[in-house]
Amino acid sequence: MKTMLEVKGLTKKVQGRTLLREVGFAVHSGEICGLLGPNGAGKTTLIRVMTGLIRPTAGSIRVAGVEVHRERSRALRKMGAIVENPVFFPYMSGRDNLINLALLDPGLPKNKISSRVEEVLKVVDLVGRADDKVGTYSLGMKQRLGIAQALLGHPEVILLDEPANGLDPIGMRQLRELILKLNREEGITFLISSHLLDEIQRICKRLVVLKDGAVIWQGETGELSGSRDLEEAFVELVSG
Ligand SMILES: Nc1ncnc2c1ncn2[C@@H]1O[C@H](COP(=O)(O)OP(=O)(O)OP(=O)(O)O)[C@@H](O)[C@H]1O
Ligand SMILES: [Mg+2]
Numbered sequence: 001m002k003t004m005l006e007v008k009g010l011t012k013k014v015q016g017r018t019l020l021r022e023v024g025f026a027v028h029s030g031e032i033c034g035l036l037g038p039n040g041a042g043k044t045t046l047i048r049v050m051t052g053l054i055r056p057t058a059g060s061i062r063v064a065g066v067e068v069h070r071e072r073s074r075a076l077r078k079m080g081a082i083v084e085n086p087v088f089f090p091y092m093s094g095r096d097n098l099i100n101l102a103l104l105d106p107g108l109p110k111n112k113i114s115s116r117v118e119e120v121l122k123v124v125d126l127v128g129r130a131d132d133k134v135g136t137y138s139l140g141m142k143q144r145l146g147i148a149q150a151l152l153g154h155p156e157v158i159l160l161d162e163p164a165n166g167l168d169p170i171g172m173r174q175l176r177e178l179i180l181k182l183n184r185e186e187g188i189t190f191l192i193s194s195h196l197l198d199e200i201q202r203i204c205k206r207l208v209v210l211k212d213g214a215v216i217w218q219g220e221t222g223e224l225s226g227s228r229d230l231e232e233a234f235v236e237l238v239s240g
Contacts, residue, residue, distance in 0.1 A: 002029035003062075004157050004189040005050070010059035012042075012049055012213075019045045020213045022059070027191055027206070029064075029156070032183055034200040034221070035193040037210035038238050043193040044083070046210065047161045050191075051081045064156055077107045080150030081159040082143070090135030094126055094145050097134055098152065107153050120148040124178060140171025147178060157189040158182070164196050172196075176203055201230040211238055 005027040012020040020042050027033045037043050048054045050061050052068050052075070061068040066075040088097045095117060102113040121127050124144040129137070134145065143163055150158050160179075164172050180203060182188045194200050200207070200221075207224060209217040217224060217237055225233045 002064075003027070004029040004031070004064055005033075005191060006060075006062040007046075007050070008060050008062075010046070010049065010061065011057045012045060012054070013057045018213055020049065020056070023210070023213070023215055024059075025208045025215060025218050027157075027189060029189055030183070030187050031206055032179065032190045032192065032204050034204035034207045035191055035210065036195075036197070036200065036207055036234060037193075041210040042213040043210055044161055045213075047081070047083055047159050047191075047193060051079065051083060051159060052076055053083065073106065077153055078156045079159065080153065080155035080157075081161075082146040082150055082163055083159070083161050088134045088142065088145060088149075091133055093131050094134055094137065094141075094148075095121065095130040097145065098148060101149050102152050105153050116152060120151045123151060123182070124148045125174070138171070140167050140174060143167065143171070143175060144178065147175075147182075151182075155188065157191070160190065160192045162193055162195070164194060164199055172199065179203060197229070197231040197234055201225060209234070209237060 003026050008024050010020055010023040023046060035043050049056050052072055055069060063075045063078045068075040098117045099113060102108050102117055108116060121130050124147050126141065126144055129141065164175055167175060176199060179190060183190060204221055207218065207221050208215060
């Protein structure tokens with residue numbers, strides 16, 4: 001099986017504090033992997049290092065074999081992400097926000113932008129609202145626009161930091177179905193951080209669990225949960 005994400009010996013220190021310590025794991029191509037951990041465990045920090053937003057103190061991240069902090073633009077071209085809440089201009093339409101972001105992407109040929117924007121709008125089911133200002137969008141629509149933005153450059157892998165935060169059950173279902181569809185139909189690999197363990201249990205085959213900046217567990221979801229709810233197994237694991 002091809003490895004899509006490979007994290008090795010990743011350490012991040014800030015002002016004498018160790019936020020990540022020798023984090024290592026791999027995500028195979030075509031997998032949906034959950035990133036779990038209590039508040040402050042280091043999930044957002046890890047995703048920020050993985051997407052090249054901040055530099056690691058030590059260690060490496062490879063995306064389809066390309067090292068993020070050595071061949072940044074080549075690695076980032078293979079990756080899409082939503083880190084924290086996606087930021088859009090509220091006074092611009094969803095479509096214009098995407099066009100704007102696409103123009104900043106050196107990997108997208110200028111003559112392909114308009115057709116790619118229409119494609120991703122269709123994928124996330126926002127065509128009907130594409131002319132409305134983002135300021136008028138619901139949270140679920142903003143999250144879907146975030147995924148549309150992540151899809152613009154035809155990524156092989158998408159990293160999502162708490163994508164379902166604040167969504168109602170319908171928004172959550174739309175997001176889940178979108179992730180599963182992109183995984184199934186386009187073979188996109190996902191790494192998703194979340195505290196919503198029911199959602200994670202439903203869609204993630206594998207899990208990486210962080211605590212105090214270190215990986216304390218990794219493996220198949222069913223191995224951790226057994227016959228229990230993932231929540232129960234998780235609470236036991238992190239309080240142990
Ligand atoms: N720039 C920074 N300087 C110092 N400490 C930081 C910095 N960024 C994050 N931290 C600390 O690193 C730790 C991990 O934070 P992080 O946001 O990665 O956790 P998390 O797992 O995403 O938590 P949550 O589930 O609450 O989102 C926290 O103790 C946080 O205060
Ligand atoms: Mg976080």
